[in-house]
Amino acid sequence: MAKKKTDTNKSPRKQFKMPSFKLSSQQKLVFGSFLVIFGFILFMAFLSSLFTGKADQSTLSDFASREVKPENWVSKSGAWLSDFFIQRGFGVASFIISGLIFLSGIYVLMNLSKSKLWSHWFWGLLIVIWLSVLFGFFGNTNDILGGTIGFEVNMYLQDYIGKIGTSLLLLFGLITYLAVRFKVTFESFTTVFKSAKRNINDEFSDLNEDVIVPLDNNLSEEAEAIKSAFEISEENNEPVIIKKEPKPIFETTPLVVKPAIKDDFEDDLDIEIEVEKVAEEASETDNLSDKLVEDFGQFDPTLELSKYQFPPLDLLKKYDSEGITINQEELEENKNRIVDTLKNYNIGIASIKATIGPTVTLYEIVPDAGVRISKIKNLEDDIALSLSALGIRIIAPIPGKGTIGIEVPNKNSTIVSMRSVIASKKFQSSDMQLPIALGKTISNETFVVDLAKMPHLLMAGATGQGKSVGLNAVLTSLLYKKHPAEVKFVLVDPKKVELTLFNKIERHYLAKLPDSEEAIITDNTKVINTLNSLCIEMDNRYELLKNALCRNIAEYNVKFKARKLNPNDGHQFLPYIVLVVDEFADLIMTAGKEVETPIARLAQLARAIGIHLIIATQRPSVNVITGIIKANFPARIAFRVTSKIDSRTILDGSGADQLIGRGDMLFTQGNDLIRVQCAFVDTPEVEKITEYIGSQKAYPDAYLLPEYVGEESGTSLDIDISDRDKLFREAAEVIVTAQQGSASLLQRKLKLGYNRAGRLIDQLEAAGIVGPFEGSKARMVLITDLVALDKHLENETL
Ligand SMILES: Nc1ncnc2c1ncn2[C@@H]1O[C@H](COP(=O)(O)OP(=O)(O)OP(=O)(O)O)[C@@H](O)[C@H]1O
Secondary structure, rough: OOOOOOOOOOOOOOOOOOOOOOHHHHHHHHHHHHHHHHHHHHHHHHHHHHHHHHHHHHHHHHHHOOOHHHHHHOOHHHHHHHHHHHHHHHHHHHHHHHHHHHHHHHHHHHHHHHHHHHHHHHHHHHHHHHHHHHHHHHHHOOOOOOOHHHHHHHHHHHHHHHHHHHHHHHHHHHHHHHHHOOOOHHHHHHHHHHHHHHHHHHHHHHHOOOOOEEEOOOHHHHHHHHHHHOOOOOOOOOEEEOOOOOOOOOOOOOOEEOOOOOOOOHHHHOOOOOOOOOOOOOOOHHHHHHHHHHHHHOOOHHHOOOOOOOOOOOHHHHOOOOOOOOHHHHHHHHHHHHHHHHHHHOOOEEEEEEEEOOEEEEEEEOOOOOHHHHHHHHHHHHHHHHHHOOEEEOOOOOOOOOOEEEEEOOOOOOOOHHHHHHHHHHHHHHOOOOOOEEEEEOOOOOOEEEEOOOOOEEEEEEOOOOOHHHHHHHHHHHHHHOOOOOOOEEEEEOOOOHHHHHHHHHHHHHHEEOOOOOOOOOOOOHHHHHHHHHHHHHHHHHHHHHHHHOOOOHHHHHHHOOOOOOHOOOOOOOOOOEEEEEOOOHHHHHOHHHHHHHHHHHHHHHHHOOEEEEEEEOOOOOOOOOHHHHHHHHEEEEEEOHHHHHHHHOOOOOHHHHHOOOEEEEEEEEOOOOEEEEOOOOHHHHHHHHHHOOOOOOOOOOEEOOOOOHHOOOOOOOOOOHOOOHHHHHHHHHHHHHEEEEEEHHHHHHHHOOHHHHHHHHHHHHHHOOOOOOOOEOEEEEOHHHHHHHHHHHHHHH
């Protein structure tokens, strides 16, 4: 895939740098043994000072004199070191220091992990300080328990926070140590407490129970003692039941034998069962990703354009004629006409209710019992005539309700502004993947749908009925809700004028072929390349999803954000891609099968990997909207069309021919038809939005789609060196470095299409770098390393 690499690896890692000393094996032996011996000497000196320390005090001042003989087992040095570390230093906690030095020697000798050793030192010294302060708390100035440091620190702390404060600080230090070092949590405390409590209870109940003492001959001394203490009849050699006095609970009673099987089953039922939760074994990548997330937080795809500002609502226009005004007279008039017309045909009405929408009002009627619905349905034209209005639609019955609906256009329709739908709570708070605010329904509710769920949209309508406005509404919705990192548009505009405004956001939101200058495609031959390139992108994405064990793009992106996918394996955050074709009929007329095949492929397969198609046409005839296209576009929008046949082609039923135009539309997602007044967004508004976005910092280039080389460019083996692909050398290096001769590796690493990668492999074979095709296995790489590759290629050119 041709997209800049998100450089997660490049971010500076805040890792503690370990000092590293490079020692030869001999040096390690010498240095290691020195540390072991020194550690041991130190330990002996310290140990000795516990007994001889006081006596040696006087000898310290005469260190140079050989006459003075200290009692320390390590003589003068021992006395001096002990005085330095224990008396003047950290007190008895200094033993840990000798241990750490000894341990360091072992680590050096055995060449063990240095980072572990540093960690031992770090934690060890912390314990030394803590213990010294703790002992200093209880000691006095010359006490060897806490040493001078422990005592002085204590004095200092007590001056400022008092005894209570110091003891609490020590407790806090202990808790912090346990929490950080041993990952102890509050829950583990409570669990330990609970199980201790349970043990104590058990112990108590045991002590009060009768205990069976088996009379075996190999009794321990204690058993013998107990045996003699209580009278046990040895004659019958049978277990005797003795009554045991309650003993202190913590005393161990090895002779107490609990009955293996209790007779009393009811007691068994009382035993609490402790269910231990076994944490699922986290895989290695999980651990790594957790650590990465801990260090850097979740991956943020918007980071590159972190200062990007979404367009403000003010860029959209407010309309005066907005907001529904109820014209009571009109309502009354229409109601009377409907009732009268139906009466003329002997249809009685039990009740009638009106719902006023922005362009049409829905009259819901409940006919008298016994009236056949088909009878009302047949009166559609008569009712329209009597109401002298266009665009009457009868819904008989309204799905889900036991009523019949008659939609009558309002005399004064109101414009549904884009601003009102974008500002609506429904749109703003929607958590859909690709939310689109299409307009308002007949009950004046904002109509928001998820393009990702559709998953592709077919839009049709006669010319001048609001298709372009509809497309702009879709694009505007996405611009208001999605960051440039999250969605990319591929715009196809054979009419050349409809979508030109979006050129300004090329480097933010558009995707294009690597070698094309304009991101918006107006040339039909380029459309074919782009569609095929999208197919390659789709295949590449499926490969990524497969490797990441994800079923769809949403799961994949969640995993990627959680840093569970390694960018070095080609993984990257995948933006949604929305392909918009403004005049599909024109494309089909000029390119026919060549566009239909990739469109159908995309429509069939692309939903899971985040490529969604929106196709608009003004000629909804069967040769444009073919069966295969229709089958894969369950979501359809019909603006007004001129004939029932066209309506049937789009919606599989009539209705679109009865709309009133100007954004009045029917939406279906496979089942019910919903009448919606499309939101109106004018060209100047779109211009302002694109200008606003375009003036902000952008990516260096549009999102690059994989390269597609048409079939005619040939796939034959190019043996001639001068005919080689310009990425030949790079490809050779990738293959030799990875020692794996596969086209998909090239596709991933060099972001190529399948064809080009395949051709490169052929050329590499011809150059003797990889072996011949071996079926499902990767080809053998004949060059071992990059130096050999350089030589090989040099020899070739000679
Ligand atoms: N939702 C709407 N609300 C109000 N008026 C609308 C709406 N949609 C379209 N119109 C009116 O209809 C006119 C034509 O709309 P639009 O350009 O979208 O039609 P079209 O179907 O794209 O036509 P063509 O196929 O010829 O491009 C607009 O200029 C506008 O005046």
